[in-house]
Amino acid sequence: MRRFLPLALALPLALAAPRAEAVPFTWAYGADVLTLDPHASNNTFTNAFLGNVYETMARHNERLELEPALAERWETIAPNVWRFHLRRGVKFHGGEDFTADDVVFSWARISSPGALAKGNLSQVVDVRAVDDYTVDIETRGPFPILLNALTQFYIMDRGWSERQNAALSSNLTSREENAAGRMANGTGPFRVVSRQVDGPTVMEAFPGWWDRPRHNLTTVTFQPIRAASTRTAALISGAVDALVELPIQDIPRIEGNSALQVVQGPELRTIYLGFDHNRDELQYSDVRGRNPFRDLRVRRAVYQAIDVETLRRTIMRGNSWVAGSMASPFLSGSPEPGDEAQRRTFPYDPDAAKRLLAEAGYPEGFGVSLSCPNDRYVYDERLCLAIIGMLGRVGIRVTPQVETTNVWSRRINGLDTSFFMLGHAGLPLADAYSTLQEVLMTRSERTGGLNVGRWSNAEFDALVQRIAEEGDEPRRRALIREALLIEKREVGHVPLHQQPVIWAARRGIALAPSPDNRMRLWLVRMP
Incomplete structure (x- = not known):
C-alpha cells in the first residue's frame, strides 16, 4: 500500500511504559x-x-x-x-x-x-x-x-x-x-x-x-x-x-504559542460536487420538464466554470491538493500523481462553459440549488459560496442550501438534492476500490450506497466487479485506472481537492x- 509522506510537525507516539498515574x-x-x-x-x-x-x-x-x-x-x-x-x-x-x-x-x-x-x-x-x-x-x-x-x-x-x-x-x-x-x-x-x-x-x-x-x-x-x-x-x-480540524487561519496563532502544537498533512478525502443524474426533472431548479445535468455539456460547463486553483489559494490558503480524480492518489490501488487518470480533465475556462451551456439549450443559463454542509469539511460553506459566485459568472444561478451536518446528512442519505457537495476518503478500506464501489457504482442494494446523484455506467460497473476479484496487483491497478477514466470522460462528478488533516493539541x-x-x-x- 502506498504511504503518505511524514506529516509536518507530526506528534510522536510515546513508546515508554505507561505511568502509574493516568x-x-x-x-x-x-x-x-x-x-x-x-x-x-x-x-x-x-x-x-x-x-x-x-x-x-x-x-x-x-x-x-x-x-x-x-x-x-x-x-x-x-x-x-x-x-x-x-x-x-x-x-x-x-x-x-x-x-x-x-x-x-x-x-x-x-x-x-x-x-x-x-x-x-x-x-x-x-x-x-x-x-x-x-x-x-x-x-x-x-x-x-x-x-x-x-x-x-x-x-x-x-x-x-x-x-x-x-x-x-x-x-x-x-x-x-x-x-x-x-x-x-x-x-x-x-x-x-x-x-x-x-x-x-x-x-x-x-x-x-x-x-x-x-x-x-x-x-x-x-x-x-x-x-x-x-x-x-x-x-x-x-x-x-486537543482538537481535530483546526481552522486553517488559526495555524499561525497556534504555532506561535509555545504551549501548543500543530500537525498537518494531506488527508485521503476528496471533496467533490455531484449532480442528480436520475430524475427526469430536478427537484430544486427553475428548469421544467427536463434535467439539465443529464447533458454532458452542462456537466462539463460546471467543471470548466470552477477555478480550483483559486479555491486552493484563496479559500484553502494553499493547504489543499487539487484533485483531478474522484480517488485520491494516496489511496492504495490509485494511479500515481501525474497519471492521466489523476490530472484535471478540462481547464478552467468560463467562456467555454458559456458556449457549452448555449449548445445544450441554456443560453441564459438556469437556476439550481446547491446542498452544502457548514460544519463537515474544511471551509465547506466558504467553498460553496465561492463556487456559487464562479457559476453565476457563466449564467448558472445557484441558490445556497447550506445546513448543519445533521440536517445535510439526512438530505444526502434521502437523495433529497439536485446538486451537492460531498467528500469521500476511500475508507475504511484505504483503497481506491472503496470509492469506486461506494460512490461511483450504480446504486443498488449492494453497491453505490454513497452514489447520491445516481450516476450509472454499465461498463464502469463491470470493471469494478473485475477489480473486486482481481488478485494480481498490477492488473488490478490497471483496471482501477481504466474505471476512473470512464467516470472522468462522462464528468459524472466534479472533483475539487484533497483537504488537509490539521490537528492541534497541548504541547507534549x-x-x-x-x-x-x-x-x-x-x-x-x-x-
Whole structure:
C-alpha cells in the first residue's frame, strides 16, 4: 500500500511504559457523532469515533497497515471462502464473552434495512460459524481486499442487543433510532459512560481490553464545538486538550504559542460536487420538464466554470491538493500523481462553459440549488459560496442550501438534492476500490450506497466487479485506472481537492495522527 509522506510537525507516539498515574483527556471536533449504533451510519467521523468503542476482526493502525484485532489469524480455504480464527478471552464491556455467534449476529444486523455501513461488504454473501471461535466468510467470488472491507464491520454482542430491543440497526434515514443509538457495549479500549446529543460524550478506559494499552488515559470526554473560533479558543484556554480540524487561519496563532502544537498533512478525502443524474426533472431548479445535468455539456460547463486553483489559494490558503480524480492518489490501488487518470480533465475556462451551456439549450443559463454542509469539511460553506459566485459568472444561478451536518446528512442519505457537495476518503478500506464501489457504482442494494446523484455506467460497473476479484496487483491497478477514466470522460462528478488533516493539541501530548483523520484514543498519551 502506498504511504503518505511524514506529516509536518507530526506528534510522536510515546513508546515508554505507561505511568502509574493516568489522566483524563478532552478533545473537540466541529460536529457531533450521528449515533452510537455502529451499523446505522456511513459517516466517516462517526465511524472513526466508534472505532474506540467497537472493534472489527482486522483493523488499520495509524500507518494504515492491516493488523489482527478480534481475529488472531486467517486463511483462504477456497477461492471465495476465508476462515477466521477468533481471539479467545475477549470480553464485551458488559462482561459478555465474545464468540463466533456475535460475528454471525452482527452480519445479520449490518444487513438489516436501516443499516448504512454495509457498503464495503457488498461482495460478502454469507458469514457462518464453524465453532465458537472460528468463522467462515464467503464472498461472491475471489475478493482479495476482504480484510480491508472488514475494518468497518463492527461486532456487537448478540445477547445485549436483543435485551435492548436493538437486534436490528437503527434507521437514521427514517429517524428510527433504537437503544443502540444512545448506549454502547463493545469490546474496544474505551466504554461509553454517558452520552448527550450535541453535548459531551464521556468514556472511560476499559480495564478488560484484550490488547496492550499504549495510552495512559482514565477518562475521555468528547465535546462537539461547531463554531471554529470557539474550538480554537477552547484549546488556547485549556478547556480542551486537543482538537481535530483546526481552522486553517488559526495555524499561525497556534504555532506561535509555545504551549501548543500543530500537525498537518494531506488527508485521503476528496471533496467533490455531484449532480442528480436520475430524475427526469430536478427537484430544486427553475428548469421544467427536463434535467439539465443529464447533458454532458452542462456537466462539463460546471467543471470548466470552477477555478480550483483559486479555491486552493484563496479559500484553502494553499493547504489543499487539487484533485483531478474522484480517488485520491494516496489511496492504495490509485494511479500515481501525474497519471492521466489523476490530472484535471478540462481547464478552467468560463467562456467555454458559456458556449457549452448555449449548445445544450441554456443560453441564459438556469437556476439550481446547491446542498452544502457548514460544519463537515474544511471551509465547506466558504467553498460553496465561492463556487456559487464562479457559476453565476457563466449564467448558472445557484441558490445556497447550506445546513448543519445533521440536517445535510439526512438530505444526502434521502437523495433529497439536485446538486451537492460531498467528500469521500476511500475508507475504511484505504483503497481506491472503496470509492469506486461506494460512490461511483450504480446504486443498488449492494453497491453505490454513497452514489447520491445516481450516476450509472454499465461498463464502469463491470470493471469494478473485475477489480473486486482481481488478485494480481498490477492488473488490478490497471483496471482501477481504466474505471476512473470512464467516470472522468462522462464528468459524472466534479472533483475539487484533497483537504488537509490539521490537528492541534497541548504541547507534549502524543496523538499518533494519521492521514485517515482518525483519533485512535488507545494511542494517545498525556505528558
